[in-house]
Amino acid sequence: MSWTPDRPIVEVADVHKSFGHVEVLKGVSLDVAKSEVICIIGPSGSGKSTLIRCINALTPFERGSIRVAGIEVHDPKLDKLELRRRVGMVFQQYNLFPHRTALQNVMMAPIQVLGQKRKAVEKRAYALLAKVRLQGREHAYPGEMSGGQQQRVAIARSLAMNPDVMLFDEVTSALDPETVKEVLATIKQLADEGMTCILVTHEMRFARDVADHIYFTDRGVIVEHAPPEEFFANPRDPRTREFLGQVL
């Protein structure tokens, strides 16, 4: 059960997942070491999002195993709440709570889920919002913020739980180009600080810049994976080459 630093903090082994008759994950395996940043890229419909949703048990899977910081996600008796206290997730559509201010969005989970003291949480929430460069916007409602600002609040909200791993599910896909930069800068900062990050992204340049390892998925399998320099310089598989040819 327990995790030791010599083991990967996230271990995904031979995961299979079907939606009805469509098998979207056909035996996916990957390991992520502590403080490592990995990017999962690939054409849409290749199962990238499904894969990271399996990691925090938002999507159940049929076969294979996932371990996150010693928690066995495939275990039918999985304590989902315990898992999710350790794993932060940021979504494409931000999913901020619209009836709460930025500050309250950040504060809710630590207070209600972790039972931390309001005063301390508030202080930390201000600090986190400053960290994602949103000082002065603490009392704005999500409806009053730009997409990029909302997404940064969403990142701060996840960080407030002190997760071991952060999952980013195409977090810049719904943003306009100017605001993409500010969100990517925030993620880069996290990565530099040693946060373990798993990103599903279409931002190739960013992936090359930030990732320690790149995984390329197509039709439910990992076609190849490599460190970014190697991956972008010498893609081995023809499917990877075709994909990179299209997006680069």
Added chain:
Amino acid sequence: MASELPVLLPIAAPPGPSAFRPRAWHGLALAALVLLSAGIADAQGAGAARSSVFAALAKWTPLLLRGFGFNILISFAAMAIGTALGMVLGLCQISLLPPVRRIAWAIMQFFRNAPWLVLLFFAMFMLPFQIRIGSLVIPLPDWLKAVFGLALPVMANVGEIVRGAIGSIASGQWEAAESLAFTRRQQLWSIILPQCIKRMLPPWMNLYAILTMATVLASIVGVTEVMTLASQVEAAEGGRTDLLTPLYAWILLWFFLYSYPIARLTQRLERRYAVRI
């Protein structure tokens, strides 16, 4: 007309019947109906031995108003009970346990689609006139039974309002809350339901307006509310036909005056909440 060039007119949806919205002039029309019908009746019966219609209305108005107050009381009580039960029923329909969902669904369908009057009779004749718990005897007067009878369809409709409002919240809200390790109960109470309240308020107030008008059904089962009193007044006045129109138009006007502000407020809320979120 014939000289018009045959141009292709923009295709517009045919103006269908729009939802009824009470307007201020509807109230004025009702008031005019009271005055006119009473005035005409008095003009025709001028010199007759009986008192004028206006005098009769004035004489009986305090009594009728008390009856009307009773209607309001019934509507309040039925709404309160129906809302409380309806909230539970609505929440049962998003239960993670399929049997709970199915039973709640069946209850809701039954009481939502049954005629209100039938439910009222049902409550009248199925409920005992008193409940005995040990040595404690709780009497159940007719009006209280009517409250329960009217609370049943309110319950079913509130259940549907709650279910619909919860269903209208984007699934991303549930997922975000889940990812932050909120328990299901916390997700519901701190994240989903607070967002539902705004959406539930307009249909809930609409339902209240409908309920208020349905309270007159209680007269059929013998509760002494405004309609019962009106027919008693009519009888006390010797069944004079000239009183009929002004009397009932007068009561209709009260219902209008009571419902109109609620309807306007509902419309304002609907407009306000239609845009955001």
